Amino acid sequence: MPKYNFDCIIDRRGTDAVKIDRLDRVFGRHDLTPLWIADLDFAVCPEITAALTRRLSHPVLGYSEASNGYWNSIIDWNLRRHGFHIRREELSFIPGVVKGIAYAVNYFTQPTDKVVIQPPVYTPFRTVVEGNGRTVVENPLLFDGTTYTMDLDGLERIVAEERPALLILCNPHNPIGIQWDAATLARLAEICRAGGVTVVSDEIHGDLMLDGRRHIPFLSVSDDARAVGVMLGAPSKTFNIPGLVSSWMVVKNPELRTRYYNWLEANEFNAPVMISTIGAEAAYNNGEQWLDDMLEYVAGNIAFVEDYAERNIPGLKVIRPQASFLLWLDFRGLRLCQREIMDMLLDKAHLALNDGSMFGRQGEGFARLNVGTPRCVLARALESLRDAVKQTCTDTVR
Numbered sequence: 001m002p003k004y005n006f007d008c009i010i011d012r013r014g015t016d017a018v019k020i021d022r023l024d025r026v027f028g029r030h031d032l033t034p035l036w037i038a039d040l041d042f043a044v045c046p047e048i049t050a051a052l053t054r055r056l057s058h059p060v061l062g063y064s065e066a067s068n069g070y071w072n073s074i075i076d077w078n079l080r081r082h083g084f085h086i087r088r089e090e091l092s093f094i095p096g097v098v099k100g101i102a103y104a105v106n107y108f109t110q111p112t113d114k115v116v117i118q119p120p121v122y123t124p125f126r127t128v129v130e131g132n133g134r135t136v137v138e139n140p141l142l143f144d145g146t147t148y149t150m151d152l153d154g155l156e157r158i159v160a161e162e163r164p165a166l167l168i169l170c171n172p173h174n175p176i177g178i179q180w181d182a183a184t185l186a187r188l189a190e191i192c193r194a195g196g197v198t199v200v201s202d203e204i205h206g207d208l209m210l211d212g213r214r215h216i217p218f219l220s221v222s223d224d225a226r227a228v229g230v231m232l233g234a235p236s237k238t239f240n241i242p243g244l245v246s247s248w249m250v251v252k253n254p255e256l257r258t259r260y261y262n263w264l265e266a267n268e269f270n271a272p273v274m275i276s277t278i279g280a281e282a283a284y285n286n287g288e289q290w291l292d293d294m295l296e297y298v299a300g301n302i303a304f305v306e307d308y309a310e311r312n313i314p315g316l317k318v319i320r321p322q323a324s325f326l327l328w329l330d331f332r333g334l335r336l337c338q339r340e341i342m343d344m345l346l347d348k349a350h351l352a353l354n355d356g357s358m359f360g361r362q363g364e365g366f367a368r369l370n371v372g373t374p375r376c377v378l379a380r381a382l383e384s385l386r387d388a389v390k391q392t393c394t395d396t397v398r
C-alpha cells in the first residue's frame, strides 16, 4: 500500500515554475496543459521541506559548507540502491548536471576538438558543446521501429576517423528512457579508452528505473570505464528538487581526477550551495519510500497512456521506457510533418509536449510526454489528444 498520494492537483502558478511561466515564450501561447520540461507535478517528500524550513528559520544565512552527513548520504545511497561504491575523494559537488557537462567540455577539450553525442538526445548535449565553440559529431542511435540500440560499430568508426576528445553518454537515455546494458557500456568504454576519448556519463535519470530494473552506473562496468569516465548524478529528478540545483560528480581515475578537481576548486565551480546540500541529504536519507511510491505511480501512468493510446488513438505508438517519467511518442503513423504534429498538439489538443526534433532530426515524427502528473490530468490530456488526432485526420482526408 503506497504511503504517499500523487493524485492531488497542486496549483504551481505563482511559483515561477518554468513549466508554466515559460509556456508563452516557448510555445507562443499559455492556454496549454504543461506536460513538457522534466520535473514532476508532485509534492516532494515532506522531510525535504522540513529540513530546509529548519535551516531557513535560523536568522543567519552565512557561508556554509557541505556536512559529512551530506557526502555520506550520497555514498550510502549509491551503495544501497545501485551496489555502487564511491570513495569520498572521488566525489565532488556540482551546481547542476548541465553545468557539470559544461565544465567537462571546457576542461577536457580544446576549441578545435570534436565531441560525440548520440541523438536523439537531451538538447543541451549539443548546445553546450556548440556554445563553447567545439564541434559535435553525431553517432545516432539505431531504431528498428520499436527499440533503440547504440551503434557501437558507428562509434568505433567515428573514434578512429574523427579523433574526438570527448563523448557525452546519457545513461539511462533521455528522451527514450533506455537503459544501456553492461555489455554495451563496457564496449563503449573499451572503444573510448583505445581512442583516448574521455566519457561524461550523465546519470541524472539513473534512480528512476522502472519495472524492478537496477541502474547500471557507467563506472561500475569495467576498468576501461573507470579509466575514462566522469559520472554525473543528482537527486533532482529522483526526488523532484531540480530547483535546489544539487548535483554531484564521481571520477575514479586519479590521473583524470586530481588536476580536474583542482581546476574546479580553483574556480569554485564545486562550491556547495547551502540549500542544495541540505535538501539532497534529507532526500537521500528519508526519501526512499517516496521514490518507490512515485515510481509505482509513474509506471501506472505509463500503462494508462499505453492502454488509452492503443484503444483510442490510431496512428500513435508509445515507446515504452525502461526508466524515468518521459514517454517518447511516435506520431509517424499519422503521416504528418513535424510542424503539423506540433500544430495539432498546440492548437487543437492544447498540450505542451516537447517537440521530438529538439532532440535531433532523428526525433522528427515524435514528441516527448512528461507523465509525472496526477492521472486525472493525464486522462484529460489524452482525451484532448484523441479528439485532436481525429479532427486532424478528418481535415487531412478532406
Ligand SMILES: Cc1ncc(COP(=O)(O)O)c(C=O)c1O
Residues within 6 Å of the ligand: 038, 095, 096, 097, 098, 099, 122, 170, 174, 202, 204, 205, 234, 236, 242, 245, 247
Ligand atoms: C539527461 C539530462 N541531463 C541533465 C538534465 C538537467 O540537469 P540539471 O538541471 O541538473 O542541469 C536533464 C533535465 O531534464 C536531463 O534530462
